[in-house]
Structure formats: structure tokens, C-alpha cells
Amino acid sequence: MSAAIRSDGQYALELHGVHLRFGANTVLKGLNLKVSPGEVACIIGPSGSGKSTLLRCVAMLEEGFEGEIRIFGESTNHLGRRPWIRPNPATGGAVVGMVFQSFNLWPHMTAARNITAPLELVKGLSKDDALSLAADMLAKVGLKDKADAYPDQLSGGQKQRVAIARALAMKPRIMLFDEATSALDPELVGEVLAVMRNLAEEGMTMLVVTHEMSFAQRVADRVIFMDDGQVVEDGSPDMVLRNPREARTQAFLSAIS
Ligand code: ADP
Numbered sequence: 428m429s430a431a432i433r434s435d436g437q438y439a440l441e442l443h444g445v446h447l448r449f450g451a452n453t454v455l456k457g458l459n460l461k462v463s464p465g466e467v468a469c470i471i472g473p474s475g476s477g478k479s480t481l482l483r484c485v486a487m488l489e490e491g492f493e494g495e496i497r498i499f500g501e502s503t504n505h506l507g508r509r510p511w512i513r514p515n516p517a518t519g520g521a522v523v524g525m526v527f528q529s530f531n532l533w534p535h536m537t538a539a540r541n542i543t544a545p546l547e548l549v550k551g552l553s554k555d556d557a558l559s560l561a562a563d564m565l566a567k568v569g570l571k572d573k574a575d576a577y578p579d580q581l582s583g584g585q586k587q588r589v590a591i592a593r594a595l596a597m598k599p600r601i602m603l604f605d606e607a608t609s610a611l612d613p614e615l616v617g618e619v620l621a622v623m624r625n626l627a628e629e630g631m632t633m634l635v636v637t638h639e640m641s642f643a644q645r646v647a648d649r650v651i652f653m654d655d656g657q658v659v660e661d662g663s664p665d666m667v668l669r670n671p672r673e674a675r676t677q678a679f680l681s682a683i684s
């Protein structure tokens with residue numbers, strides 16, 4: 428299958444006919460998607476439409492899908508699970524980084540240690556190199572002075588920024604965000620979106636599942652509306668959010684506004 432699909436590597440991410448079943452339940456029903464380097468694509472859609480599953484397939488947390496996923500031209504089908512630990516030859520980093528709604532920080536480790544542990548264990552960096560990279564990444568997310576804080580001493584917004592710093596320290600080529608601000612108190616959402624926006628402006632390729640329509644409108648190059656395991660609409664924020672063509676998109680947008 429993979430040999431039949433040719434790519435010149437111009438896309439950061441390609442999905443070709445991706446299907447995924449959980450038992451009798453078909454969750455992804457033939458997804459086709461292309462994302463260019465530096466592009467920010469926001470994915471919106473109802474609960475259960477397959478948004479998280481799509482990101483998990485790209486992050487290689489799901490096995491057994493049909494079709495093909497390519498990252499910078501390279502098929503991921505044969506890489507097995509958890510390949511963000513697989514060094515990326517171009518940067519010496521990970522292929523994709525993922526940020527989850529629930530932060531997933533280790534509670535018994537400081538912010539700095541949350542970042543240095545995977546750098547040492549997975550990438551084999553020395554303690555000193557890992558610490559210096561962690562300091563850079565914490566500064567990048569505005570948390571220079573929180574290196575020694577434990578997660579329970581941080582606000583939700585600060586925890587999520589540590590999680591972003593941890594993902595970035597692996598030097599991913601694509602960043603995936605799965606409802607990164609959905610667990611936050613409303614007053615803490617902005618600081619996380621600001622970090623994401625900076626990252627977008629720096630040219631990071633990003634796939635962002637979000638309910639923050641104003642972020643999608645302002646930051647996304649593209650908005651993708653998913654429903655029932657399919658891409659229903661895919662276009663500019665103005666097209667999809669302001670002038671949706673499909674009835675399902677219109678219904679979703681009027682339900683949330
Ligand atoms: P969304 O993120 O858009 O809310 P999900 O990708 O989480 O949707 O889920 C899509 C569908 O897949 C849902 O019906 C969900 O119940 C199902 N699903 C997700 N993960 C699993 C799993 N590990 N096993 C079985 N069903 C799953």
C-alpha cells in the first residue's frame with residue numbers, strides 16, 4: 428500500500444484514506460488531509476467525532492489503522508508505537524510532540540525535572556545539557572522562575588505551559604494540541620493560547636483541536652470541521668467559521684455560539 432503513494436516530501440503531514448475501527452465501531456472513516464510546513468490547522472467538531480483519535484494516530488499512539496500517514500514524506504505505518512521517542516534525523520529531535528488536556532506532568536518531579544527526565548532517558552542528553560535546554564524552554568513559555576516548582580505549586584495554566592515546554596524540548600517537527608485549554612479556569616486560558624500563538628508565529632507546524640473559536644479565527648491558517656469520523660469541511664477560518672457550506676458545520680457552529 429505505502430509504495431503506491433508517492434510523496435515529494437513537500438507536506439509536513441499527509442493522511443491518505445485513514446480508517447480506524449474499535450471493534451464494531453468505525454471511528455475514523457477515510458480521512459484525507461494535507462498540512463504544509465508552518466501551517467496551523469485547527470480541528471473543530473462535536474464530541475465523539477474522532478478528533479482525539481485523529482491526533483493519536485498522527486502521534487502513533489494508535490495502531491491498526493488502515494490507509495497511510497506520512498510525516499515530512501515519511502510513512503509512519505511501520506514505525507510502531509510511540510515514535511516521538513524516535514530521533515528525527517533532520518533535527519535530532521522527535522517527530523511529533525503532543526499536549527493533552529490533562530497536562531500529564533509527573534507530580535513528584537519539579538517543572539525542570541519533568542522536562543529533563545525524558546531528555547536524559549529518551550534522548551540520552553547529559554544532565555547539564557538537559558538542564559540548560561529545560562531552562563531555555565521554560566523561558567520560552569514565560570516560566571523561567573518556576574524551574575524548581577512542583578506541579579501542585581503551579582496553576583493550571585502554568586502546568587500546561589510546562590507540558591508545552593516539555594514537548595518542545597524534544598524538538599518536534601509537528602506539534603499536536605488536544606483541547607489544551609479545556610481543563611483550565613477561564614482566566615488561565617489566555618496565557619496558554621498566547622504561548623501557542625507565539626509558536627505558530629515562529630513557524631511551527633501545528634494541529635490544534637480546540638473549542639476556542641476566536642483562536643481558530645485569528646491564528647489558524649485552516650479550520651477543519653470533523654463529524655462522525657470524517658472531514659466535513661476544510662478551508663480558511665473565514666470560509667469554515669463564517670460561511671460554512673455544509674449543514675452539519677452550520678448546525679455545530681450555531682450550537683456552540
Ligand atoms: P473526540 O475527540 O472528537 O471527542 P474521540 O476521538 O475521543 O472523539 O472518539 C471518537 C469515538 O471513538 C468515540 O465514539 C469514542 O467513544 C471512540 N473511542 C475512542 N477511543 C476508543 C478506544 N480506545 N476504544 C474504543 N472506542 C474508542
Ligand code: MG
Nearest residue numbers: 478479480605
Ligand atoms: Mg477529544
